[in-house]
Structure formats: C-alpha cells, structure tokens
Amino acid sequence: MTEQQVRKVVVAGGGTAGWCAAAAIARQLGALVEVVLVESDAIGTVGVGEATIPTIRTFHQFLGIDEREFMRATQATFKLGIAFENWAREGDRYIHSFGEVGRSTWMGGFQHFWLHGREEGIAGPLGDYCFELQAAERGRFATGDGATLNYAYHLDATAYGRFLRTIGESSGVRRIEGRIRRVERDSESGLITALALESGERVAGDLFIDCTGFRSLLIEDALQTGFDDWSHWLPTDRALAVQTQPTGPALPYTRAIAHAGGWRWRIPLQERIGNGLVYSSAHMEDSAAHDLLLGAIDAEPTSDPRLIAYRTGQRRKAWNANCVALGLSSGFVEPLESTSIHLIMIGVTRLLQLFPFAGVTPALRDRFNDLARRELEAVRDFIILHYHLTERTDSSFWEHCRTMDIPDTLASRIELFREGAQAYQASDELFRVDSWLQVMLGQRLDPQGYHHMGQIMPRERLRDVLDGLRADIAAAVDAMPAHEEFLRGYCGDRIA
Ligand SMILES: Cc1cc2nc3c(=O)[nH]c(=O)nc-3n(C[C@H](O)[C@H](O)[C@H](O)COP(=O)(O)OP(=O)(O)OC[C@H]3O[C@@H](n4cnc5c(N)ncnc54)[C@H](O)[C@@H]3O)c2cc1C
Incomplete structure (x- = not known):
C-alpha cells in the first residue's frame, strides 16, 4: 500500500485513547519513531469512562506505572465486579465478579458439579464459591502479601487523562495545542499527509492515530470508512x-x-x-x-x-489507509461491562505488535482489523445477553429487548448453555467462562441439563468439596480489612 517508512506518528486527540496510545508508542518505540499529539483544550474530552476491568493492570505494568501514584492521582478505588440489580426481574440482584467460580477440571466447568450439587440439595448459591464475589459482597479488599484477588479500578476520567499525559510527555511525546481544521490527503494514494490546525500550523506525519472521539475526524470525516450500526440490538443511545x-x-x-x-x-x-x-x-x-x-x-x-x-456500532475498518482509529472514533458499545478502556489498551498493544515500520501494507492492516472486529463483536454479544435474557414486561423497552432478534453467534451460545450448561471462551475473546456463567445464571437462564461428570463424585465427597471451598473462601475474606480501610492505608490521607 505504501513503501513509506513510518518514522513519525501523529495522534489526533488527547482523551484516554489519545494519551494511552501516545504514551505507549513513545515508551516502547520512542527510539525508533517520533510521536506528536494534537489536542484542543477548548473542545475537551468526553469526561466519562470511570469503571475498568482487570486488564488495565497489565497495561499499567507495561507502561511502568506505580499503582499507588496512579490511584492517588485519579481518586481511584478498587473494583471487584459489577452488581446487576433489577435485570431479569425487578428485585433481582447478582454480581458479575472478576473472579474464578469454583474449581474446574480439564473435562469441563465447575457449573456441572454445582448443578448436580444443587439437585442433591447440597450446594449453596453459585456466588458462595467465588472469592472476589464474596469479598465484594462483604466490602472487603486486600492486595499484596499473597492476596490473590483479581481486581480493576474505578477512576476519575479527567484526572486519568492528565495522568497519562504526564507519562506520555515524560516519555517524549510532543503535545501541540490546537483545533484541527482540516485533514490533508495525498491526491493519488489517498493517504493522510497532515493535519491543518486553525492556528495555521500544519502537522505532517507517516501514520495517524484517530483519537478524536465521537467526532472521528480522520477515520470518518476524511476517509469515509463507514459504520455498522448495532442499535437494533443495543437500543440505548x-x-x-x-x-x-x-x-x-x-x-x-x-x-x-x-x-x-x-x-x-x-x-x-x-x-x-x-x-x-x-x-x-x-x-x-x-x-x-x-x-x-x-x-x-x-x-x-x-x-x-x-x-x-452516542451511536452503538463499529467502524467498518479500525485501520484504514495510514490511519488507525482507537477509542470512541473506532466504535462504541455501551458502558454496561466497562469495556471501552480495555478495547483502547488492547488496540494500542496490537498496533505495537503489528507496527508498520517499513510501511503500511494490506496484510498488516487486515490482520489488525480482523482481530479488532472479532473482539468487539464478542463484547457486543456479551452485552446483548444482559438485555435479552430478561423476563421484564413492564415497559416497551424491555419488551423490545426480550423479543428482539439477536446475533446468531449469541443465540447458539444461549442454546448451548440452556441445553447442557456448556459455556466457552472463544480465542481472542475477552470474557472468560466465569463471566458467561455468572451473567447467564444471574439472568435466570436455567440449564435443562449438565455434563454427567458432575455426578462422578459420591454425594458425601461432593458435599465435602463444596463445603470446603466455601469455608476456605469465607476464611480468606474474614482475614481481609474493609475496602475503605485498606484504601486509606494504601493511598494515604487523600481519602476523606
Ligand atoms: C456514557 C458513557 C459512559 C462510559 N463509561 C465507561 C466506563 O465506565 N468504562 C470504560 O472503559 N469506558 C467507558 N466509556 C468510554 C470511554 O469514555 C472512552 O472510551 C474513553 O473516554 C476514550 O475516549 P476518547 O479518548 O476516544 O474520546 P474523547 O475523550 O472524546 O477525546 C477526544 C479528543 O479529541 C480531541 N478533539 C476532538 N476534535 C478535535 C479537533 N477538531 N481538534 C483538536 N482536537 C480535537 C478532544 O479535544 C479530545 O482531546 C463510556 C462512554 C460513554 C459515552
């Protein structure tokens, strides 16, 4: 597509997406490429995006971020999952935690043993067998010294943008303040050549990252990439x-x-x-x-x-010509499972792995787009699950969600679980079996059967295993301090 080597990356936009991308590229590839970021204080950022999932910690390690410093700078608290209230029926409540549920075997999941135990009257609620879920229910938290909770954060989105900017600038990103007025393209190749700012300045580059949020100035306004609208499945807007x-x-x-x-x-x-x-x-x-x-x-x-x-859906190509869209400009699935910041971070990681040093090629671009598409579609299906598996009939909204057609990919998963409690995590898919399990059962999808390996253990043995698991979790939770107390000790006296 272009023989032109990529020596200079221009990031358009300085929200969470822009600064994540700029900081990571500069920190990892700063010796090989120059990184410039253009943003406009007058326009500002979307200012939401405050709940995260555990993968953010891997990205922070990759950037060398100190956890306490990050938490103090962003008012962060710890997050162990999401409590869903009134979803399947008004008055219902379940937690989708970040934890592992029970212990699985190579042949199949814990749910088969649990379902058999439930039939025998010796199993408690599924959540009794999940450490993170129990810690969340009891408002406890600890990290370090052998504590193994899988956690994420709640954070102040505006402060997080500022924090990432400090990391980006200290890693060598050059920030240019100004409003982008026009995107210049080569008349023959169609590639983006520069961003023309209102000040008259012209910012040229080889690779452009569109992080301009819902405005999508490069990927859509300039390149007219197209958008697949998913609002018939996810009608909130x-x-x-x-x-x-x-x-x-x-x-x-x-x-x-x-x-x-x-x-x-x-x-x-x-x-x-x-x-x-x-x-x-x-x-x-x-x-x-x-x-x-x-x-x-x-x-x-x-x-x-x-x-x-907002509009729910996906840009037809996240990478088009010499422009890669990250964050809201690449598409958006509503924030129910706090997945957008993760998608930015995985997108940046993927771009680093496939970085077009020698020039943008169709093979690199197609691989990036294929992975991005599959990942977002799996997230989409997981979110639709929450809406579709409802018994609510109290409004036209829930009537629509309950009776709407759903993607075939999701319909087959629901059927698989309904028939025999089978759940899976596809390759390149974010949500683990534990997540599918907690949400499907939480949304009252009761399986009609289960794998008969669940019956292999004698009744007494199964009861001992289940009771032991529950007791170990309860004891570990008992030993932890209250979340607020731990937070105060961990982050210092900033907390009110
Ligand atoms: C209601 C809602 C709730 C959400 N909740 C969550 C959540 O809990 N968890 C989660 O992970 N995600 C959440 N998200 C998504 C999350 O907010 C975004 O993924 C994240 O903030 C990244 O946004 P962004 O950087 O793509 O865009 P923005 O924050 O909008 O940044 C766009 C940038 O582009 C710049 N810009 C735009 N036009 C120009 C121009 N002409 N010239 C120069 N600069 C320009 C702006 O100044 C800004 O710096 C939520 C989103 C919404 C809408």
Whole structure:
C-alpha cells in the first residue's frame, strides 16, 4: 500500500485513547519513531469512562506505572465486579465478579458439579464459591502479601487523562495545542499527509492515530470508512452523567441498576460518586430521564447533569489507509461491562505488535482489523445477553429487548448453555467462562441439563468439596480489612 517508512506518528486527540496510545508508542518505540499529539483544550474530552476491568493492570505494568501514584492521582478505588440489580426481574440482584467460580477440571466447568450439587440439595448459591464475589459482597479488599484477588479500578476520567499525559510527555511525546481544521490527503494514494490546525500550523506525519472521539475526524470525516450500526440490538443511545458527594464507605464494585428504559450506574471514587443514567431515547424522554436520575441519586449533586448522545456500532475498518482509529472514533458499545478502556489498551498493544515500520501494507492492516472486529463483536454479544435474557414486561423497552432478534453467534451460545450448561471462551475473546456463567445464571437462564461428570463424585465427597471451598473462601475474606480501610492505608490521607 505504501513503501513509506513510518518514522513519525501523529495522534489526533488527547482523551484516554489519545494519551494511552501516545504514551505507549513513545515508551516502547520512542527510539525508533517520533510521536506528536494534537489536542484542543477548548473542545475537551468526553469526561466519562470511570469503571475498568482487570486488564488495565497489565497495561499499567507495561507502561511502568506505580499503582499507588496512579490511584492517588485519579481518586481511584478498587473494583471487584459489577452488581446487576433489577435485570431479569425487578428485585433481582447478582454480581458479575472478576473472579474464578469454583474449581474446574480439564473435562469441563465447575457449573456441572454445582448443578448436580444443587439437585442433591447440597450446594449453596453459585456466588458462595467465588472469592472476589464474596469479598465484594462483604466490602472487603486486600492486595499484596499473597492476596490473590483479581481486581480493576474505578477512576476519575479527567484526572486519568492528565495522568497519562504526564507519562506520555515524560516519555517524549510532543503535545501541540490546537483545533484541527482540516485533514490533508495525498491526491493519488489517498493517504493522510497532515493535519491543518486553525492556528495555521500544519502537522505532517507517516501514520495517524484517530483519537478524536465521537467526532472521528480522520477515520470518518476524511476517509469515509463507514459504520455498522448495532442499535437494533443495543437500543440505548443517551447517557446523563452527574456527580455526587459520597454517602458512606466506597463499595469495591460498580452498581448497574436497570430501570424502565435502560440502566443507571453508580461508581464510587475516593472523594465523590459518579452517577449516570443510560437510556434509549426511543423509549424515554430526556426530561423523564433527568427526573429519574435526580430522583434516584442518594446525595446532593455536585455537578450539573450532562447529556451525552452516542451511536452503538463499529467502524467498518479500525485501520484504514495510514490511519488507525482507537477509542470512541473506532466504535462504541455501551458502558454496561466497562469495556471501552480495555478495547483502547488492547488496540494500542496490537498496533505495537503489528507496527508498520517499513510501511503500511494490506496484510498488516487486515490482520489488525480482523482481530479488532472479532473482539468487539464478542463484547457486543456479551452485552446483548444482559438485555435479552430478561423476563421484564413492564415497559416497551424491555419488551423490545426480550423479543428482539439477536446475533446468531449469541443465540447458539444461549442454546448451548440452556441445553447442557456448556459455556466457552472463544480465542481472542475477552470474557472468560466465569463471566458467561455468572451473567447467564444471574439472568435466570436455567440449564435443562449438565455434563454427567458432575455426578462422578459420591454425594458425601461432593458435599465435602463444596463445603470446603466455601469455608476456605469465607476464611480468606474474614482475614481481609474493609475496602475503605485498606484504601486509606494504601493511598494515604487523600481519602476523606
Ligand atoms: C456514557 C458513557 C459512559 C462510559 N463509561 C465507561 C466506563 O465506565 N468504562 C470504560 O472503559 N469506558 C467507558 N466509556 C468510554 C470511554 O469514555 C472512552 O472510551 C474513553 O473516554 C476514550 O475516549 P476518547 O479518548 O476516544 O474520546 P474523547 O475523550 O472524546 O477525546 C477526544 C479528543 O479529541 C480531541 N478533539 C476532538 N476534535 C478535535 C479537533 N477538531 N481538534 C483538536 N482536537 C480535537 C478532544 O479535544 C479530545 O482531546 C463510556 C462512554 C460513554 C459515552
């Protein structure tokens, strides 16, 4: 496609995506390529994106980030999972934790033993056999010294952008403040050659990373890549976000509370709570969403509610010509499972692995796009699962979700689990069997059968195994401090 060697990377946009990309490229490849980032303070960032999943820790290690420093700078708290309330039925509650559920064997998953144990009346709720879930339920947390909790963070998105910027600039990224007015392209090859700024400055480069958020200035406005709309499967298209004072100790999990037209998030940080209402504008008026959110929060707002409109779907090619889109410009699946920051980080990692030093080629580009597409489609299916497996009939929104057609890929997974409790993690897929299991059962998908290996152990032996597992987890949780207490000790006196 281009013989032109990549010596200079231009990152357009300085939100979480822009600074993640710029910092990682400069830190890993700074000796080989120059990295420039253009952003506009006048435009600002989307300002949401505060719940994460455990893969963020791997990315931080890769950037050499000190955990305490990061947590102090971003008001971060620890996150062990998400509590889903009112999803299958009003009044229901389950936690999708980051933990392993029970112990599996090579032949199959723990669920088969658990289902047999349940039939025999000797198994407790599934969550009794998951360490992270029990720690979350009891508000406990510890890390280091042999503690093995799998965790992520809640963080302040704006502070996180600033934090990543410090890392990027100290790794050699040159930041240019200014508004991009025009994207220049070569008339023959169609490749992007430069960003023309309102100031008159022209920022030329070899490879361009589009991190301009929903505006998608390079990948869509300039290159007209196209977008696959998924709103027929995921009909929410708006969020209202507002911050409140904390009303008690920070919970080590996110709350996702379903309502008649979508769901509401509650994300505890060290010194404030992030709240938001996600809804479908086809099923709920903005004014009703506003009243619902302000009526549901449990403290005085400390910011004005902010409306964010979005479109769910995927850019047809995340990498088109010499432009790679990362973050919101590459597509968006709503924040129910806090996957967007992960997708940015995995996208950056993949770009580093496939970096086009000798020039952009179709083979590199196609490989990148194939992996990005498969990954986002699997995330999409997992999110649809939460909406589709509902028994709610109380609103047109839930009627739509319950009765809508779903992707074949998801329909076959649901059938597989319904028939015989079989669940799997496909290659290149983010969510593990533990996640599918917790959400499918939490959404009341009750399997009609299970693998008969679940019956192999004699009843007494199975009871001992299940009881032992539960007791070990309970003892480990007992030994841990309260999340708030641990946080205070870990991050110092910043916490109120
Ligand atoms: C309602 C909602 C809730 C979310 N919650 C979560 C969550 O809990 N967890 C999670 O992982 N993700 C979440 N996300 C996604 C997350 O917010 C984004 O993935 C993340 O913030 C990255 O955004 P971005 O950097 O792509 O875009 P932005 O933050 O919008 O940044 C765009 C950048 O481009 C710059 N820019 C734009 N136009 C120009 C121009 N003309 N000239 C110069 N600069 C320009 C802007 O100044 C800015 O710096 C959520 C998203 C939404 C909408």
